[in-house]
Amino acid sequence: MKATEEYIKEHFELYNRAMFGGTLPVPPIHLTNARTYMGMMTCRKRVGLFGKKHFSNFALRFSKRFDFTEQELQDTLIHEMIHYYISYNQLQDSSAHGQLFRQMMDEINQKYGRHITISHRSSKEERLQVIGNRPRPRVFAIIEMNGKHFIKSVPRIAMRIRTMHRWLLSAPEVKSVQWYYSIDPYFAIYPSSMGRHVQRIDLNEIQPHLLNATPLGEELTLP
Numbered sequence: 204m205k206a207t208e209e210y211i212k213e214h215f216e217l218y219n220r221a222m223f224g225g226t227l228p229v230p231p232i233h234l235t236n237a238r239t240y241m242g243m244m245t246c247r248k249r250v251g252l253f254g255k256k257h258f259s260n261f262a263l264r265f266s267k268r269f270d271f272t273e274q275e276l277q278d279t280l281i282h283e284m285i286h287y288y289i290s291y292n293q294l295q296d297s298s299a300h301g302q303l304f305r306q307m308m309d310e311i312n313q314k315y316g317r318h319i320t321i322s323h324r325s326s327k328e329e330r331l332q333v334i335g336n337r338p339r340p341r342v343f344a345i346i347e348m349n350g351k352h353f354i355k356s357v358p359r360i361a362m363r364i365r366t367m368h369r370w371l372l373s374a375p376e377v378k379s380v381q382w383y384y385s386i387d388p389y390f391a392i393y394p395s396s397m398g399r400h401v402q403r404i405d406l407n408e409i410q411p412h413l414l415n416a417t418p419l420g421e422e423l424t425l426p
């Protein structure tokens with residue numbers, strides 16, 4: 204099943220009453236097209252004096268791309284509700300899934316026979332399933348930095364590629380940058396953006412896919 208606003212709202216109220224003492228107001232619920240997460244609680248975070256965090260502007264996001272089992276969707280919702288409960292009450296956890304989160308998660312799992320886990324991001328397999336087998340043209344750089352490998356996918360626009368290329372090479376840690384074009388759907392799991400961040404990859408895993416990709420020459424021209 205796919206996430207719908209109606210289903211989320213209805214179950215939010217159910218779990219709110221049963222598990223959170225009915226204390227949580229329904230936040231805005233957004234359905235997205237994200238491939239990188241199934242559910243996510245977002246909020247504004249300000250760090251005040253002595254590192255105390257203050258949370259506001261809460262929202263819940265669910266991706267419409269995933270075909271959930273009913274239990275998966277419910278567990279994903281409850282997972283996000285734990286994040287929401289902690290932030291809404293301005294409780295300070297030791298990390299994103301810190302002591303407090305785990306304690307609440309364990310209690311709920313035990314008391315209500317749920318199977319909530321700390322991973323709410325979609326796994327690579329799940330993302331590949333969503334992406335499917337149809338060709339997906341992608342332009343990306345494989346970056347070597349401090350003996351590790353990273354990937355950065357950008358929109359297929361020559362100017363964007365050059366801009367990103369210059370930015371990558373401006374980092375002194377970067378040892379090499381090789382650009383590729385590929386239609387292998389595998390690479391679509393890496394979101395394409397001009398954001399200044401790269402993702403760590405396992406070169407052994409990516410190598411078979413790279414063999415069929417077209418390296419871009421010095422001019423960085425698209426095939």
Ligand SMILES: [Zn+2]
Nearest residue numbers: 286300321323
């Ligand atoms: Zn989480």
